Amino acid sequence: MLKSVRLFKVKFPSQSNERGHRVLRSASTSLKEWHVQKLYHSQTATNSVELKEHPVSTKPVNKFIDRTHTCGELTSENQNQKVKLCGWLEFQRMGKFGILRDSYGSTQCIVDDKDSDTTEKLKKLPFETVLSIEGTVILRPEGQSNPKMKTGDIEVLVESIEIFNSTKPQLPFYIRNHNVAKEALQMQYRYLSLRFPEIQKNLRLRSWVTMKMREYLINKCGFVDVATPTLFRKTPGGAQEFIVPTQHIGKCYSLVQSPQQFKQLLMVGGIDKYFQIAQCYRDEGARNDRQPEFTQLDIEMSFVSREGVMNMVEELILNSWPDSLGAIKTPFHRITYEEAMENYGCDCPDLRIPGKISNVSKIIKETENKFDESCEFYATVFENKQQFLTKSVKEMLSKLSKQMSDDVKLIQMKVSGKDLAELQKLFTESTRTSLSNSLNVKENDVLFIIYGPKSDARRTLAKLRLEFTNFLESKGEKIRSPGYKFAWIVDFPLFEINKDTNILETTHHPFTHPHPDDMKHLFTNPLQVRGLQYDLVLNGSEVGGGSIRIHQKSLQEKVLNMLKIDPTEMYYLLEALGSGAPPHGGIALGLDRYISLLCGATSIRDVIAFPKTMEGKDLMSGAPTLISKEDKELYHISISNDSEKKENENK
């Protein structure tokens, strides 16, 4: 909002051509390089100029706030304007020169040589003092502009300083270097690490992306944003849910692990197109890069097909994609689960890595008969990377392979000659030639072959391929293509057998609709049945998953029965399906992971304002803390005593 501005004549502070000593280097240079130098103003003396008093910025961020501009917006166009900035004193030297920083950038400020009061005041201030500065925008002397700073063409000649708040002199880390501050310290003093421009950028990007998602869903598609409860009853199966004791003796809520049941009930209730950005909870104990509470974009639609949901998500992502990350194309690749496993050995392939893994069993078994019928061979090639396959790397990969499976055998080799002579103990020449031709290997390539039981073999090779890629990139080799590669994985098997309990389990959740083409196998051969589900993969990470749901009560009852889940635990959902449930389906996008990929953050903790450690601790507040006597009484609970404690620990 541009306030009406008052024009008036003001006497410009008289300036000698030589202003004297002052710090010359700009804000983006390193501290060590700071030095003092004489400088000359090129500005010719115009002692009386037409000034605008406090022209308020047109930027919305300055609305209702007692400043004229942020520290990130003044340019040469603001020359001669009187301005008021608020922020943190990032740096000052000799009371003559300072850098004022706020959430939007930094501005260089200088104090006139004759203004000894301000100099004395500024001199005493520790870094990170909060203050406001009023002054006049002047051009930096010729040759002193800093093109790396948004405000690099100007500086503010200080007329007055107001100190809002003092700061203790020694903060645990300096706000200028994000990478130097240890993560544990950053979490303990989160209110300080939030000041790092990197974290500011991440949180602001997150806000921007989620707003664009909302605009797309509501304004362009007519979705309704509906909040659902987080205090609910335990969902049978699924992840461990936190409990919340109540004043009703022995009775607890569970914190929802997702709004899955609610969104299906909303469809039964005719909400038709629902979304929410939902807080969800899982008590998974210590797991890296997981948080006890996390955020998902939760979506559900009625009368929709699998393709309908996938098309919608593609448009959603296009419409909320930051331009700065480069263009992405829709439709995304659709890969069946079986194709993904066969070509990448995993169901969340990183399509930025060129090539695939190859099933070479047919080639080998055509000419060799010494291998077991069930033995399968998978190979992958890294072109011209032989110098990186050192002894220690081989040992590392060997170890990794054993960790993945004891039942597979690994061959890792540098290719020298088309005949793969290195493999002569294992394969005949004809096999080796077929293999060489099929894989199109060349001198100096690195070849990995893994054989053994199919699922172990491809899973292990996928892991080695990823690890070797990461190793190569750590050595400066560029393997992955730049940018963002999305893919849909579809046609997952609906069920799997839990190897420990030998019980049928779902690969997604018990509400996923079986693939219509496979309905005939549902009761006879459930492991052959595919589900109408879809996972969204970005750069090798699963960022979302969903399905078309079962909307018929009788089918849902049968599936719960197959899974040995007590149907009385969700009688209300079954009742709802029997009360006019439309066909429906949806998806949930894991926002923390998705945003961290967009930010290029190494951990989801970098896109969360107040993250917890992988043990679920908040290093800032010390949460969780010991329960009080009053709370124990109010909630009728007691904590197991030490002997019980040990028993439990030994279980």
Added chain:
Amino acid sequence: MLKSVRLFKVKFPSQSNERGHRVLRSASTSLKEWHVQKLYHSQTATNSVELKEHPVSTKPVNKFIDRTHTCGELTSENQNQKVKLCGWLEFQRMGKFGILRDSYGSTQCIVDDKDSDTTEKLKKLPFETVLSIEGTVILRPEGQSNPKMKTGDIEVLVESIEIFNSTKPQLPFYIRNHNVAKEALQMQYRYLSLRFPEIQKNLRLRSWVTMKMREYLINKCGFVDVATPTLFRKTPGGAQEFIVPTQHIGKCYSLVQSPQQFKQLLMVGGIDKYFQIAQCYRDEGARNDRQPEFTQLDIEMSFVSREGVMNMVEELILNSWPDSLGAIKTPFHRITYEEAMENYGCDCPDLRIPGKISNVSKIIKETENKFDESCEFYATVFENKQQFLTKSVKEMLSKLSKQMSDDVKLIQMKVSGKDLAELQKLFTESTRTSLSNSLNVKENDVLFIIYGPKSDARRTLAKLRLEFTNFLESKGEKIRSPGYKFAWIVDFPLFEINKDTNILETTHHPFTHPHPDDMKHLFTNPLQVRGLQYDLVLNGSEVGGGSIRIHQKSLQEKVLNMLKIDPTEMYYLLEALGSGAPPHGGIALGLDRYISLLCGATSIRDVIAFPKTMEGKDLMSGAPTLISKEDKELYHISISNDSEKKENENK
């Protein structure tokens, strides 16, 4: 999105002028009035017309969904179009006639007399069956339009029906009459009550308003939407917080009662302009119209004044105000706490009720000396309402007055004559005349006078004034002016004395900044100190509250000390204030209450998708439920046994 449409010639189903018997009355008439009548189509026979095949609606709600239109959008402009609708069978009669309903409206469908297959199919379907109908839009016969229905000019001539899901024949209530369904039943079968157009409207309005709020805050003011944790450590003081046991023995999180501390820490972290729509939790036991979890629009800004926040909120509300509710004006009234108490007897006055309460102590004490110095007199007048002050009403009000305070005396009377002769036992004639003139009473007015200790007197009169207003309105008298009346209440006292413990408590929370003008009294006479806080009142309900916060560590320490709050319980917040905290302030709007006022709902439960009862029970799922043995072990807790239980209950 308008798909490219294919134009082609199609043979229109041949129609005799007389289509035979069918139900005539439209969807909005009562069931009893349904009757069968012969009807004639006025449409002249054009057996070959140019049709568009499935022209897809331009409405965003139909994107990605397997329908051409919703049940709420077809008009005469769609005449002759082939359409596909999905929805619930709200009504059918004899298989000839049906009403299909979805979230957007209802559409009347008819079956051609010759189409006995469809008739047979439709006839068997119970109400609320989910189906899709394909057919052709035709105009209703002349004189049969229903102007109350959006689709009242047309009907769809059914060509095919697909049944998606059957429904059990007898649902617990019928979706046509919201007011008839008992609230407990509606909560138990929430997935059904969500289908009521009233609830649909409320949830959609809620989504619309919150989206407009987001658009205003982000796009017009540069706010950042930041999610903060709900699992945190206990806040000392304040409401009872739910606890969440963890696998760390004896240690619990608390569910946050508001993001208050986080938003202040975000300001220290330089987020500058923060908001979020936050889920908050309070374990307040059984309280009507409160939910264990609730939603607030939480806002905080740095470098802002009290007026800055209030101006921002006014613009926010203007920018998210539904046109259908009529215009509102800003700025809102600003009323000091003392004015509010003196003129309305409460700090959330309903400004729709005309008039005020009057302090008549001065008039009375000038001429009477029999009353105690501390006794204060308040009066209020209801013009020309004497016929409503019956004996039973007087008894009811008398009782209410006693409930409010034993220390006050109530006079309730019909005015007959200017001299208030009815009061001659209490007051001299001169007092009565002054009183009469001052209050400007007239024959047939109702006059209430309450006297006693000041705070009890005005509080009690406020309550009686409200109750008598409600009583009058229940009798059809219009007292309140229509529309929406906002007000800010400012200059609250910062502290009050807890009468039970005799300890100083805050009226808002311990983080509110004292009024700068009153800082001098802070340690000498804290009860005289006003706070920089503000409550937003709408139609007599508090819908929001906030303050400028203390940003200096030393002041915050002193205030915590005065309140006997252990500062080590929030050492991190104090540390943060000492690490460069900018001046800051904000507000929280109670969204459930605010939206329910906008919707004209009688309870916040009507604007929440899945509400709990006032005992915190979810009647649909039965939550909270008994804790399992496995959870007890995992979280190292046991439930107090029966004898302990009784002990606790007796406490």
